[in-house]
Amino acid sequence: MYERILELIEEKKFVLLKEELKEMRAADVAEAFDELDKKNSIILFRFLAKDAAADIFSHLSTQQRKDIVSAMHETQLNEIMEELYFDDMIDFLEEMPANFIKRILASASEEERKLINQFLKYPENSAGSLMTIEYVDLKKEMTVKQALEHIKKTGVDKETIYTCYVLNDKRKLEGLVSLRKLVLFDDDLFISEVMTEDFIATKTLDDQEEIASIFKKYDLLTLPVVDKEDRLVGIITIDDIIDVIDQETTEDFQRMAAMEPSEEEYLRSGIFSLARRRIPWLLLLMVSATFTEGIIGRFEDVLQAVAILAASIPMLMDTAGNAGSQSSTLIIRGIALGEIELEDYLKVFKRELRVSMVVGVVLGSVNFLRMLIFSSAPLNIAITVSVTLVMTVMMAKIIGGTLPIAAKKMKLDPAIMAGPMITTIVDALALIVYFTIATSMLGL
Amino acid sequence: MYERILELIEEKKFVLLKEELKEMRAADVAEAFDELDKKNSIILFRFLAKDAAADIFSHLSTQQRKDIVSAMHETQLNEIMEELYFDDMIDFLEEMPANFIKRILASASEEERKLINQFLKYPENSAGSLMTIEYVDLKKEMTVKQALEHIKKTGVDKETIYTCYVLNDKRKLEGLVSLRKLVLFDDDLFISEVMTEDFIATKTLDDQEEIASIFKKYDLLTLPVVDKEDRLVGIITIDDIIDVIDQETTEDFQRMAAMEPSEEEYLRSGIFSLARRRIPWLLLLMVSATFTEGIIGRFEDVLQAVAILAASIPMLMDTAGNAGSQSSTLIIRGIALGEIELEDYLKVFKRELRVSMVVGVVLGSVNFLRMLIFSSAPLNIAITVSVTLVMTVMMAKIIGGTLPIAAKKMKLDPAIMAGPMITTIVDALALIVYFTIATSMLGL
Numbered sequence: 053m054y055e056r057i058l059e060l061i062e063e064k065k066f067v068l069l070k071e072e073l074k075e076m077r078a079a080d081v082a083e084a085f086d087e088l089d090k091k092n093s094i095i096l097f098r099f100l101a102k103d104a105a106a107d108i109f110s111h112l113s114t115q116q117r118k119d120i121v122s123a124m125h126e127t128q129l130n131e132i133m134e135e136l137y138f139d140d141m142i143d144f145l146e147e148m149p150a151n152f153i154k155r156i157l158a159s160a161s162e163e164e165r166k167l168i169n170q171f172l173k174y175p176e177n178s179a180g181s182l183m184t185i186e187y188v189d190l191k192k193e194m195t196v197k198q199a200l201e202h203i204k205k206t207g208v209d210k211e212t213i214y215t216c217y218v219l220n221d222k223r224k225l226e227g228l229v230s231l232r233k234l235v236l237f238d239d240d241l242f243i244s245e246v247m248t249e250d251f252i253a254t255k256t257l258d259d260q261e262e263i264a265s266i267f268k269k270y271d272l273l274t275l276p277v278v279d280k281e282d283r284l285v286g287i288i289t290i291d292d293i294i295d296v297i298d299q300e301t302t303e304d305f306q307r308m309a310a311m312e313p314s315e316e317e318y319l320r321s322g323i324f325s326l327a328r329r330r331i332p333w334l335l336l337l338m339v340s341a342t343f344t345e346g347i348i349g350r351f352e353d354v355l356q357a358v359a360i361l362a363a364s365i366p367m368l369m370d371t372a373g374n375a376g377s378q379s380s381t382l383i384i385r386g387i388a389l390g391e392i393e394l395e396d397y398l399k400v401f402k403r404e405l406r407v408s409m410v411v412g413v414v415l416g417s418v419n420f421l422r423m424l425i426f427s428s429a430p431l432n433i434a435i436t437v438s439v440t441l442v443m444t445v446m447m448a449k450i451i452g453g454t455l456p457i458a459a460k461k462m463k464l465d466p467a468i469m470a471g472p473m474i475t476t477i478v479d480a481l482a483l484i485v486y487f488t489i490a491t492s493m494l495g496l
Numbered sequence: 497m498y499e500r501i502l503e504l505i506e507e508k509k510f511v512l513l514k515e516e517l518k519e520m521r522a523a524d525v526a527e528a529f530d531e532l533d534k535k536n537s538i539i540l541f542r543f544l545a546k547d548a549a550a551d552i553f554s555h556l557s558t559q560q561r562k563d564i565v566s567a568m569h570e571t572q573l574n575e576i577m578e579e580l581y582f583d584d585m586i587d588f589l590e591e592m593p594a595n596f597i598k599r600i601l602a603s604a605s606e607e608e609r610k611l612i613n614q615f616l617k618y619p620e621n622s623a624g625s626l627m628t629i630e631y632v633d634l635k636k637e638m639t640v641k642q643a644l645e646h647i648k649k650t651g652v653d654k655e656t657i658y659t660c661y662v663l664n665d666k667r668k669l670e671g672l673v674s675l676r677k678l679v680l681f682d683d684d685l686f687i688s689e690v691m692t693e694d695f696i697a698t699k700t701l702d703d704q705e706e707i708a709s710i711f712k713k714y715d716l717l718t719l720p721v722v723d724k725e726d727r728l729v730g731i732i733t734i735d736d737i738i739d740v741i742d743q744e745t746t747e748d749f750q751r752m753a754a755m756e757p758s759e760e761e762y763l764r765s766g767i768f769s770l771a772r773r774r775i776p777w778l779l780l781l782m783v784s785a786t787f788t789e790g791i792i793g794r795f796e797d798v799l800q801a802v803a804i805l806a807a808s809i810p811m812l813m814d815t816a817g818n819a820g821s822q823s824s825t826l827i828i829r830g831i832a833l834g835e836i837e838l839e840d841y842l843k844v845f846k847r848e849l850r851v852s853m854v855v856g857v858v859l860g861s862v863n864f865l866r867m868l869i870f871s872s873a874p875l876n877i878a879i880t881v882s883v884t885l886v887m888t889v890m891m892a893k894i895i896g897g898t899l900p901i902a903a904k905k906m907k908l909d910p911a912i913m914a915g916p917m918i919t920t921i922v923d924a925l926a927l928i929v930y931f932t933i934a935t936s937m938l939g940l
Contacts, residue, residue, distance in 0.1 A: 077714065214676070232658070236657075270523050291715040305825050306826070309826075311825075311826075324854065327851050335862060338815045341810060344814075352807075355806055363788075363792040366788035369810055370813075371778060377753045378753045382755075382762050383762070407770045411778065418783075471753065472915075
């Protein structure tokens with residue numbers, strides 16, 4: 053789709069470009085910006101129809117927005133700001149420097165200014181930072197017919213009209229009515245008769261991850277956000293929740309791979325920003341791994357006597373790490389999806405105990421045969437390595453399964469207790485087991 | 497919420513239970529089933545109001561459904577089947593044994609039977625297996641007013657009425673109209689004037705992951721599914737897409753931790769089913785890791801001469817594994833979210849080269865100082881270990897960053913090229929580098 057846009061810009065066929073842009077979807081046009089340099093981005097943006105420009109603008113990345121805004125006149129900028137949905141505008145302003153926000157506030161009305169300031173104060177990842185103010189409000193005393201007329205008059209600029217909010221004179225939220233009901237029900241019923249009073253609402257400071265769970269559990273399309281006095285301050289729509297789900301999952305992936313999470317896309321991140329997010333955990337884990345140096349140091353005479361023992365260390369450690377990662381990943385994901393709770397601690401322990409026995413015995417047996425047949429290792433060495441393997445797999449799985457729950461219990465992110473951390477812990481334990489078994493088996 | 501239900505069942509206050517159940521949300525009642533044994537599940541289900549029962553039924557797990565169905569009379573079962581949305585019924589039937597499906601088909605009408613058979617044939621994870629048939633269809637020649645009347649008459653049983661589908665006499669999909677437009681536009685306009693002809697549709701066999709991307713990209717609430725002749729066969733709704741997103745992400749997590757993916761919840765899986773999914777990859781990786789045995793074996797005389805070299809092997813291998821996991825995780829996630837494409841291969845390579853230089857030099861320097869100051873290691877050993885560290889971190893990150901893209905290129909799932917696999921590959925390389933540097937540095 054976007055190739056056509058690039059072609060037209062390349063060939064400077066701007067009249068045709070303007071024509072064809074009208075027929076294109078915002079999301080497709082936005083993709084074209086990914087392929088353009090700053091100069092051509094600005095050119096392309098100039099040729100967008102006024103009403104499409106805001107929609108496309110809300111699809112762009114931070115850097116792309118900054119580039120385009122830097123080349124805009126004040127009036128153009130204000131036009132775009134006015135066309136943006138309120139939540140998209142706030143998202144955009146949050147990324148911009150303070151003096152830019154001042155410029156925007158200066159040209160806003162008193163009321164808008166207050167509202168913008170209020171929304172900019174909501175913490176990132178809170179309900180407040182997700183919500184928009186373009187909703188339909190109704191009164192209890194209206195009839196269905198009056199409500200539909202009210203929607204017809206005011207609905208054009210609303211982000212959604214599929215759920216309407218029934219407010220009293222103090223803007224307290226009294227009920228919800230879906231457009232579905234308004235269309236299906238009789239015209240002369242009162243809103244008070246058709247509205248749902250038993251609705252779910254969230255508070256401005258609630259965390260976005262919890263809000264996403266509510267959307268999933270109740271299959272919602274929108275969720276109202278109220279303040280302490282139960283007054284409606286905004287609504288959250290499902291499209292933003294899908295972004296939240298992706299964002300929270302990406303954070304989990306990054307934490308589980310021992311990185312500081314970031315919302316920046318990989319290809320848009322600077323080299324030093326990427327390095328900075330990776331170094332702290334790598335350092336911490338590297339220093340922790342030096343415990344293993346001490347352990348090997350303590351058993352140096354054993355190694356000196358039976359150097360062949362060293363050969364199996366990498367395999368033992370890799371397998372322990374892999375076995376632990378499997379368990380911790382399943383548990384971390386289960387916690388994230390709400391399938392595993394704190395009180396399932398014992399259940400998880402018992403399951404991992406049993407699963408790890410099965411897995412350990414299978415791996416240990418295969419390894420035993422392999423060492424005897426293919427590596428023609430001495431019997432006592434093969435036994436030492438295989439018994440260690442069974443025991444480390446069991447330790448790894450039990451630790452991997454329970455540490456994420458322990459982390460959750462301590463109000464830490466369970467995702468920290470993933471592969472890298474588990475591997476570091478289990479490696480040290482594996483070595484101790486290995487050398488202990490070796491010394492007694494080999495009579496050292 | 498569910499605690500109250502358990503309490504009432506416990507105390508056998510069934511009249512009260514029946515009353516209170518009426519006020520509860522389906523998703524909350526479904527949660528109570530998680531805490532009940534088979535006998536009490538059946539009791540609870542009996543006390544549900546008829547219209548709520550189907551809704552709650554669609555929230556239950558496979559095993560819970562089987563338990564409840566096993567205790568149902570034929571008539572009861574048929575009532576539930578009739579109340580279920582078509583996609584939920586198909587989901588349920590897919591889980592049931594063939595003779596159960598036969599029973600259901602026997603009591604269905606000729607037309608229903610054909611439809612059920614057709615839907616059961618769609619492969620898992622295809623558009624066909626996600627879609628439902630409860631949609632509103634309109635005709636081009638209707639006016640907005642007639643369309644709204646048509647919706648009022650037929651809309652009650654539809655899964656959604658927010659997007660309506662304009663079909664010709666052969667059921668070919670000609671356009672979409674949102675309920676938003678129908679409500680906001682003038683009553684006497686024709687549907688042909690207000691419908692969107694430039695809509696996005698998917699085919700029955702399209703993969704659910706692609707479909708989820710389309711929903712995300714275009715912020716859709718529903719998506720029509722058409723057959724080869726462009727006839728509408730069903731629609732997919734956003735609530736099912738959220739489940740798809742969670743399911744696909746869980747699959748990625750599991751593959752990245754070297755497991756066969758499964759949709760079963762952890763706490764509901766059997767011990768052997770859990771073990772079976774973990775053993776194959778662990779075995780494969782274990783056997784691959786024995787390459788390292790050969791490498792260490794080849795350098796046994798070096799180790800014998802300088803036994804202290806063995807002490808740093810675990811730290812080097814852990815750090816290499818962690819560094820590689822970081823890169824592969826970022827790239828795999830980037831590919832899954834569509835942020836990184838095949839043609840970004842070279843960009844990723846260059847970035848990882850530069851990032852890994854920064855990370856490697858920082859880690860190497862810290863390790864050098866640590867070994868000299870805290871472990872009081874000989875200078876040449878400290879240099880050997882630290883130089884190896886820089887080189888393995890660089891190798892790990894470049895391999896970790898590029899292998900997922902290579903896998904994608906070879907039509908494999910990039911998630912396979914995650915931590916465990918990267919660690920196994922990089923460990924072998926790390927050892928070779930380590931001993932090569934050691935032999936030349938230490939003049940062995």
